[in-house]
Amino acid sequence: MSKSEQTELSFEAAMQQLETIVSELEQGELPLEQALQKFEQAIKLSRISQEKLQQAEQKVTQLLQQNGTEQLVEMSKSEGLE
Numbered sequence: 001m002s003k004s005e006q007t008e009l010s011f012e013a014a015m016q017q018l019e020t021i022v023s024e025l026e027q028g029e030l031p032l033e034q035a036l037q038k039f040e041q042a043i044k045l046s047r048i049s050q051e052k053l054q055q056a057e058q059k060v061t062q063l064l065q066q067n068g069t070e071q072l073v074e075m076s077k078s079e080g081l082e
Contacts, residue, residue, distance in 0.1 A: 009045075011052040018045040 009017075021042045025035060 009048055011049055011056075014045045014048045014052065018042055018049065021045070 021038050024030060025038055025042070030038065
């Protein structure tokens with residue numbers, strides 16, 4: 001996956017690809033070399049997803065600061081996405 005493909009990949013697309021790879025790895029039927037390549041790709045997709053989330057959080061923070069009245073409240077782990 002090239003650098004330009006990474007930046008053009010949406011959060012949703014990265015997560016979909018990551019889910020597919022995880023499913024393939026969980027089946028345990030891939031040869032070791034292919035499993036390692038899939039794992040490496042999964043790490044890259046995970047980083048892309050995390051960067052996209054951080055960018056979205058920064059944008060939301062900026063928008064709230066422009067408004068001047070709203071504040072972000074950090075969710076506890078029990079309130080996380082399930």
